[in-house]
Amino acid sequence: MSDTQFGKGCHLHLIDGSAFIFRAYHALPPLTRKSDGLPIGAVSGFCNMLHKYVEANSGPDAPTHVAVIFDHSGKSFRNDLYDLYKANRPPAPEDLRPQFPLTRDATRAFNIACKEIEGFEADDIIATLAHQARDAGGRCTIISSDKDLMQLVGGGVEMLDAMKNKRIDSDGVVEKFGVGPDRVVDVQALAGDSVDNVPGAPGIGIKTAALLINEYGSLEALLDRAEEIKQPKRRQTLIEKRDQIELSKQLVQLDCNMDLDFTLDDLEVRDPEADVLLPFLADMELRTLSKRMADHMGAEAPVIAEAAPSAPSAEISAPVAVPFDxxxxxxxxxxxxxxxxxxxxxxxxxxxxxxxxxxxxxxxxxxxxxxxxxxxxxxxxxxxxxxxxxxxxxxxxxxxxxxxxxxxxxxxxxxxxxxxxxxxxxxxxxxxxxxxxxxxxxxxxxxxxxxxxxxxxxxxxxxxxxxxxxxxxxxxxxxxxxxxxxxxxxxxxxxxxxxxxxxxxxxxxxxxxxxxxxxxxxxxxxQVTTVYETLERPLVPVLAQMERNGIKVDRDTLSRMSNAFAQKMAGLEAEIHELAGQDFNVGSPKQLGEILFDKLELPGGKKGKTGAYATGADILEDLATEHALPALVLDWRQLSKLKSTYTDALQDHINAETGRVHTSYLQTGANTGRMASSDPNLQNIPIRTEEGRRIREAFVAEEGNVLLALDYSQIELRILAHMAGIDALKEAFAQGQDIHAMTASEMFDVPLAEMTPEIRRQAKAINFGVIYGISGFGLARNLRIPRKDAQGFIDRYFERFPGIRRYMDETVTFAKEHGYVETLFGRKIHTPDIASKGPRAGFAKRAAINAPIQGTAADVIRRAMIRMPDAIAHLPARMLLQVHDELLFEVPEAAVDETIATAKRVMETAATPAVQLDVKLVVDAGKGANWAEAH
DNA sequence: CCTGTCACG
DNA sequence: GACGTACGTGACAGGG
Structure with a gap:
């Protein structure tokens, strides 16, 4: 033990251990220990960083005291203040978890003090020690680039970004935050932090926060005098979100008065001891480093055997080619x-x-x-x-x-x-x-x-x-x-x-x-670990539970409808045969085509690649003005579809034991991140026509329960507004405007008050077209207008919203360059056809434009679904179905309101904190005894 | 097994 | 200048 007390002339180094670990992990390929496959990439990098640190700090400005500070696993006192604090953090990767204790071992092996305390974060320990060092008249250098620590700078405390080898003093803090260290927490409280899930004041970033703090002097003064702020939105936010901002300040404020069971004097620098360090490095099988350290300490390098023959040979990272036998x-x-x-x-x-x-x-x-x-x-x-x-x-x-x-x-x-x-x-x-x-x-x-x-x-x-x-x-x-x-x-x-x-x-x-x-x-x-760990892996148990839950389907209702449909179809069939002048199979497109175009000689008969006439709904609709038969066939087809696919087939899917229908979700069903539902597909139950919609009456809640349907309102357009950065759209969503009417008003120069349903309908088609990678042909077909009119609409649209065209061009360019496009959450959707020529290229382009939008929406609802079980655990509610932008729940009547409130909150905040959308997400809720009523 | 058709978002 | 086009799915029926 030393008998000198920490004081003037002493210099304390505090190393942010977690930062070292994660930097090591991400900087290095996933190495494994040869003998048994234990992942040691992060440990290896960590040791190298410690070694580099020791070498770099042996000169005249060497520290007298040093410690590596770690975060203790589990929750900290900040979670008591705010249960969502750091709630967005994905769990550490599987192959990193076993390495955490090893990094502590490594620190001790280097003979450096190693500290962590349950219930606190490393930052608090660092804060407390830095204050103690400063108060004792010594210097302190915090080796970290974490901006949360910048509040500690000043009075002999500095930070060192080891990566860039850059010291950060008070001026450096001002550069980063726009205020001095003493006001950093005020700025952070306002700006929030998406990484740590500190809410802050919505819409205010570091720049604005610094501006405000500098003007009013302190956060408290600012909040007290918030009424004086000129910008209406900013004023409103500061007044309305005062509690949230004050909570944020508590979250970012580090505790510099912790009770520690050790003193600065315990942290005195000690040389590593060869008989401790070298065996550790040998155990980790780090050959190069143990040799280097051995040389450095003038000791003999330990012998590390090549892969021990008795040990199992499997390794996560480098599977040896073993033949299948x-x-x-x-x-x-x-x-x-x-x-x-x-x-x-x-x-x-x-x-x-x-x-x-x-x-x-x-x-x-x-x-x-x-x-x-x-x-x-x-x-x-x-x-x-x-x-x-x-x-x-x-x-x-x-x-x-x-x-x-x-x-x-x-x-x-x-x-x-x-x-x-x-x-x-x-x-x-x-x-x-x-x-x-x-x-x-x-x-x-x-x-x-x-x-x-x-x-x-x-x-x-x-x-x-x-x-x-x-x-x-x-x-x-x-x-x-x-x-x-x-x-x-x-x-x-x-x-x-x-x-x-x-x-x-x-x-x-x-x-x-x-x-x-x-x-x-x-x-x-x-770089898709986060996608896998946050959007894929945790969804599995959620989907399994939903599938087990199933949804109650009333057989009698379906059966009655089925009979009614059969009767109507028989009537229609007789009429159709009458008009055709002969009997034929109405359900056969081939026979129908021959009747329409050969026998009745109606115009516009076009044969497809198989030689058969096309008889799709669009063609029959056009023919309806010529003849009575096509309209009857359309009616017949609708009933046939409803009967065969829904009222009949659904009955066969009712589970004998549960009396419910249990779909199966295919998580990898769609390339965009959407899921697919099958056996039966419950994501395409009719809703658009009155007759079809009645199928949903057969989907019912158990006695004493109701079904709740919560769906995102216009989620894809909101995401487009954010991704393409369209201020007019953002503004319209912020003000809760009718987005299609607003688009129409903007495009056709019609005041909102004079909007007609027809103009709005056209604008709506354009908005959807944009999401799909608009083309003149497609829009023309959808709106049933001449193609050059449709092209005119599109030109006009791009004129008014140039950002959309920019977004589309940039997205296609990105796809060509990288071979994939990305959602806001980092999901990569590959676009192998983007480089091809001919019609495929057009498909690929439009798919590339659509994928980030549809995919981001899919990611958002996945995040909501993953959080939902915990959020509703205290409620008697069950999550039953997902239909792309909708979640369906079943809940006893008594718990309806609370379930709606909870599920809505989870869905509306699902993007945060990983992504802070410029546009708020809005969820509409409905309830009823059956799915038709709930919607 | 493929194609056409049509149900959904 | 022609060509062929809205994005993402699943189920069913007919026909080879």
Whole structure:
């Protein structure tokens, strides 16, 4: 121990440990420890940074005291002030988490004090120590570039941006914030911070905040005299959001009076000790650095063995090319063998899982077997309920020999599948998790190779396992067809002989693991980790729950409607035949075309590429002026559609056990980030016509409950206004104007008061056209006007909103340059066709223009859905469906108002804090006993 | 299995 | 100057 007290002449260095870690993590490829695959990229970078720091600070201006300060995991006292503080922070990446404790070990190995305190952030400890140093008359340098620490500068305290090697003193703070260090918190309180989710004053950034603080002297003075501000919006914000601003100040104000259980004197600089540091570096297998440090300290470099032969060879980052060999897959038939696999999984920390079932409907099918894979090429299959081949001979459905009881296998695997420290990897894990859920297992945490591929390669190709395996593993998976057969003679997987099932099933797990190994590091390299971690992975359990919830559908209502439709159709059919002068199949476009254009000789018959006449709704509508028949066919078609697709087909989807309809969401369904719904598709239930809309009356709430429908109002146009930076549109949305009327007024010079529905309709079509990548032809067809008129509208539109054209041009240019476009949340949508020639190029261009808008809207509602379960956990509400810009809930009547308020808030704030839109998001809510009423 | 048609956002 | 065009989906029926 030193007997000198910290005081004048002393110089304290405080290193922001978290900043070091994240910089190291992001700057380096995801290295792993050779012997066992432990991720150590961040640790390695961290150690190098400490080493560089030590070397750089041995000169005349060397510090006398030093500490590395870390954030303690978990919540801080700021979360008690504001529960959403830092709520937007994605969880640390999987491969970084195990490295956090190692960076503490590294700090101690370098013989540097290492401090963190539960309930506080590193910044508070730094603040307290900096104040202590200053008060003792010493100097303090904070090694960080975090602007939150700038409030501490002054009186001997400075910051050092180690990256740029730039010192920041009071002048530097003024440069950054426009005010001195003593007023930094005031500016931060106003400007807020999207990274930490500090709300601040909406619409006020650092520039404006500094202006105001400099004018009024302090935040308190400003808020007290807010009435004097000239700008009406600014004045209103400051008055209305006073509480929020004061809360923000509390959040950004660092605690410089913490009680610490150590003193400055404990932080005295100590030289690293070779017998501590070198073994640590050797353990991390950092050869270069341990040699360098050994030289530096005049010690002998430790010997680091090449990959220990006994250790498992799998690594996350650099999978060795192991050939696929079905012979090597193991069939697990008893508890003892399964225990062996479980031990391997525990040792490894991750496992690829695949389930085999009797069908595809997760709500109904039974588990047949489970495959596991821990290392590329090493997988097993656990058959559980395979039946004996010729069971009908004996009249029973006896289990095949050599299978362990399903309950026993599930009981053994459950602790592993639910262990928070073990990652369960799947290809479309939602499916397997839903199956296992029915056997009492809540699988978590999960990773999903399909979702990784979606984040990485969206727009490039599909994300099914077969396609991914062929493309990325150069291996064609064993097809399932020969095992199950096709058509009427097809069998279910439980009838497949176990010896045939093993290579197929185990291989799926093997492929999944290999894909995961390949994709995981790519997420980081391609900068889509945040997309995967915040928009994909956390959505899986949410969708699974929604699908399990299902929605109640009233069979009798559908059945009655179906009969009514059938009657009407029969009547129409008779009339149609009468007019045609012969019987024919109205449902056959081919026959209809021949009747219309050959027999009746109506004009405008155009044959498509197959040689058949086109008979689409637009063509029939045009013909309706010529003849009575086409209009009847249109009516017939509408009824036919409603009957076959909805009133009939929906009944077949009512689950016998729950009496509800359970759709399945395909998270990777649309390239833009939207989802698709299938079996049945509940995202295309009719609404536009009165007759179709009545289908929604069959979607009902349980007794004592109501359905709530909450939908985003004009979300895509709002996003366009933000992305293209169109002030007129932003302003219109801010004032709650009718956006289509405003567009019409702007374009056609008609005052809003004199707006006619017709003019507004045209403007509305143009607004939608813009989102789709407008063309004269498309608009003309939609509005049924001459093409040159449509082109005139478009020209006029671009004249009035030049920013839109700029946005479109820039987006296409970006797509050509990068091969993808991006949403505001960083989702990449690849546009491989953008470089092609001919009509494909036109499609690709329009898709590229549309994708960021549609995709950003899709990302927003995903964020809302991900936050929703926690937000409504205290309510008896259930989230049932998503229809692109709408969420449907079921809730007891007593909780309706609170559910609406909560869900609305979550949806309207879903973009923040990752993205601060210039346009507010507005959600409309409706309720009712059925979906028609709720809308 | 492909095409045309039509339901939704 | 001709060509062919609105963006994103899924289900059903007819027809080869």
């Amino acid at each position: 079905a012979e090597k897959y193991e069939c697990v038939r008893d508890a003892e063998a399964l225990q062996g696999w479980i031990a391997q999984i525990r040792e490894r920390g991750w496992v690829a899982v695949d389930t085999e079932t009797t069908g595809l409907d997760e709500m109904v099918v039974d588990l047949v077997g489970i495959s596991l894979c821990v290392t590329a090429g090493k997988a097993c299959y656990i058959p559980l309920t395979h039946k004996v081949g010729n069971d009908d001979l004996f009249g029973g459905d006896g289990l095949a020999e050599g299978q362990m009881p399903l309950e026993e296998a599930v009981a053994l695997l459950k602790p592993v599948l639910e262990d928070p420290a073990i990652i369960k990897i799947g290809q479309n894990m939602k499916y397997d998790a839903k199956i296992l859920h029915r056997y009492g297992v809540q699988v978590a945490p999960i990773d999903d190779s399909m979702l990784m591929s979606y984040a990485l390669h969206g727009g490039e190709h599909g994300h099914g396992m077969d396609a991914l395996s062929e493309r990325y593993l150069e291996h064609k998976p064993i097809p399932i067809k020969p095992l199950l057969g096709t058509g009427k003679s097809a069998i279910t997987f439980d009838k497949v002989a176990i010896e045939d099932a093993v290579p197929y099933a185990a291989e799926d797990a093997d492929i999944t693991l290999r894909l995961w190994q390949q994709f995981k590091p790519k997420l980081h390299q391609r």
